[in-house]
Amino acid sequence: MASLWRSIVESIRPEQSESTDQVDREAPEANEQNDNQEEQADDSSEEVDIIADDQTPPPFPALNSAQRASAVGEARVVDSPRDQGQSPARAMGPPSLTPAPQRNPQASARTARQGPPGRLAPATSSTSGLGSQPSNGSRPLPVFNFSNVTPSARSRPTPQSSSSLPAPTTAPSSLAQARRKREKVALEPGYSQLDWANLKNSGKDLSGRPPGVPPVRITLEELKKHSKPEDAWTALGGKVYNLTPYLRFHPGGVKETMRCAGKDGTHLFNITHMWVNYDRMLANCFIGYLVPPGVN
């Protein structure tokens, strides 16, 4: 019986090794391709490192990024955002938080453990709020859908998973639409942002307070009385500013700025452009502190 087995095994072995050799001989190009892909992926991570070292925020994705390069030819990626009237970020779309149907649960578990390519932090079990799926029946693994992030050479999503997602290009943001409709305000000569910066840096007091008078406490009733362009006050973050000197310098126009005159403009300001540092910009226009309603 044992000798029978030995003879069967020996008769099979040479064929196996031959067929493996054959695969190796037949597919040198494929191997080379794989090597190239590995190299490309390594190159791209180097590129990401270089970009990440630079502190200047690049347009997303960067024109020379591996992400953009690997997406060439895909329908939803817009090559030139300006030509298409879209921002690159919109064309690519942010990662979706909606868990996508996974064809291969093992692969999804691997992705969840290892995270996406590049420098994003890997998902951990603490992110299980993003949607959990039991992997081998016992431990639930976090599932984060990276499938509409432009794939690298290693992790291109299957046609099925990408088609099940809403195409980012079909979801125009209302903010972007509003921006397109809005007309650009032409500032008068001598009223550019640079002119304002120069005026501010001159140290001139633009608050309109009599010289030597310290910052005052201002009630909402008092604030209401100052709602005309020649005498416009607003409260931002609890501080009251004289808007009148700034009106003609405002890139969004006088009319828009006047919408927060005579009242607390914090919310309107923040929903418009919360990245603008009003405290620094209007430092010379500071009048005093807003008295919260109900406080004397």
Ligand code: HEM
């Ligand atoms: C009250 C103090 C305000 C200050 C100091 C201020 C300052 C600025 C600054 C610095 C910008 C240029 C921002 C950028 O390019 O990123 C800007 C733009 C703009 N602001 Fe204001 N703003 C004020 C109030 C308002 C209000 C109340 C509105 C409207 C409700 C408004 C509407 C706009 C708009 C539409 C733009 C865009 C202009 C453009 O790019 O064509 N701003 N503002």
